Amino acid sequence: MGETQSALSVACEQLRIAAEKLKLDPGIHEMLKHPRRSLIVSINVKMDNGNVCTFSGCRVQHNDARGPFKGGIRYHPNVSLDEVTALAMWMTWKCAVVDIPYGGAKGGVCCNPKEMSKAELERLTRRYTTLIFDIIGPYRDVPAPDVYTDAQTMAWIMDTYSQLKGYSVPECVTGKPISVGGSEGRAEATSLGVVVCAREAAKNLGLKLKGATVAVQGYGNVGWNAAKIAYDMGCKIVAVSDSTGGIYCEKGLNPYKIYQHKSKTGSVTNYEKCKNITNEELLETKCDILIPAALENQITKKNANKIKAKIVAEGANGPTTPEADKALHEKGILLVPDILANSGGVTASYYEWVQNLTREHWTVEEVNRKLEDKMVKAFNDVHKLAKKEKSDMRTAALMLGVGRVAEAIKTLGLWP
Numbered sequence: 001m002g003e004t005q006s007a008l009s010v011a012c013e014q015l016r017i018a019a020e021k022l023k024l025d026p027g028i029h030e031m032l033k034h035p036r037r038s039l040i041v042s043i044n045v046k047m048d049n050g051n052v053c054t055f056s057g058c059r060v061q062h063n064d065a066r067g068p069f070k071g072g073i074r075y076h077p078n079v080s081l082d083e084v085t086a087l088a089m090w091m092t093w094k095c096a097v098v099d100i101p102y103g104g105a106k107g108g109v110c111c112n113p114k115e116m117s118k119a120e121l122e123r124l125t126r127r128y129t130t131l132i133f134d135i136i137g138p139y140r141d142v143p144a145p146d147v148y149t150d151a152q153t154m155a156w157i158m159d160t161y162s163q164l165k166g167y168s169v170p171e172c173v174t175g176k177p178i179s180v181g182g183s184e185g186r187a188e189a190t191s192l193g194v195v196v197c198a199r200e201a202a203k204n205l206g207l208k209l210k211g212a213t214v215a216v217q218g219y220g221n222v223g224w225n226a227a228k229i230a231y232d233m234g235c236k237i238v239a240v241s242d243s244t245g246g247i248y249c250e251k252g253l254n255p256y257k258i259y260q261h262k263s264k265t266g267s268v269t270n271y272e273k274c275k276n277i278t279n280e281e282l283l284e285t286k287c288d289i290l291i292p293a294a295l296e297n298q299i300t301k302k303n304a305n306k307i308k309a310k311i312v313a314e315g316a317n318g319p320t321t322p323e324a325d326k327a328l329h330e331k332g333i334l335l336v337p338d339i340l341a342n343s344g345g346v347t348a349s350y351y352e353w354v355q356n357l358t359r360e361h362w363t364v365e366e367v368n369r370k371l372e373d374k375m376v377k378a379f380n381d382v383h384k385l386a387k388k389e390k391s392d393m394r395t396a397a398l399m400l401g402v403g404r405v406a407e408a409i410k411t412l413g414l415w416p
Ligand code: NAD
Pocket: 145, 146, 147, 148, 149, 190, 217, 218, 219, 220, 221, 222, 223, 241, 242, 243, 244, 279, 293, 294, 295, 296, 315, 316, 317, 318, 342, 343, 345, 346
């Protein structure tokens, strides 16, 4: 959108703000600016027409002081090493904020999955897995889904990894289908966490969730499930969008029907009795809760002053730039930052990994109960710190996350 600030420069600026507030040791600050390891791979794929195409991919492992690297894999035409590095850094802080024993990583392949067949995507995924095989594994680095990858992609990764090992290793990846060791509740977990955070934020503002108006940008895994869960909790969904544009209806939308419409037509737009709007207009919609659930760099200094929501709950990673953060805070908008708001996904991934390692299968009620407790605690930890520091929620979440990682680094020491 309009002005573009690279995700990595945003992530480094956020780290700088946290480091300053924490009076972080400069050596540790420098260490945390850089990923531990970045592997760049060229993925040769035989396409359905017989031609061989080469795609560029990477896996970036930022920090593992608190536990194995953890993070999703993104397939998108704009994937770059810088973007994946920023996303890996955010994973490190996120796992620390929600206090699960993982570090941070991310993977990406520069491709357009919308123009590829399922068979081509399977060959791409399996080849990519073999290329990063040496650096992933249940105790090393555990991938998961992200933009334009899903449970099927994770099943192909699990199968490829297991074939190369010679035995089944479901714990090498999370976000799998339930039939091969996936967890109940994982598909909706990120969105449940986002809505629980929005609910806690609303409580703090004295706003009732029932009847609260909600706008959601992005109608993929996170956006559609967030709209559905918020609707089921009594919110009124007034606007939604995807990469093709958005729709607005003052009276409220039924997200289940919009999902069916998108499945049929490939887009949320042109829905009966709704006004078509742009993604820019969606962000500026008059509503109580705005949920950005698409990509980075959506709320910038250009449009921050036009945001009318009372609460912004970040489903996406990195949707708001530091300048926009400042503007929203000054306007009194309560922003629940990505590393807190969307941490439900990695938390449920952690529960999936624990179930795989212990060969257990928990009920959806058990997963959701644990998840909700964890999210409410993390929200309260961050909110309390924000009050104490008189800061916005992002700064407090970063202080909590970066502080916990720095503490682990200091305790482990440097070897050799
Ligand atoms: P997805 O591929 O399922 O959906 C992405 C959605 O964004 C699609 O509806 C797409 O049409 C829309 N989109 C793409 N470009 C857009 C644009 N320019 N404007 C508006 N909409 C656009 O991906 P997802 O898993 O839902 O991930 C969405 C965001 O949430 C990403 O930032 C991701 O990193 C973050 N996230 C995902 C998870 C997870 O568990 N899947 C967890 C934490 C964070």
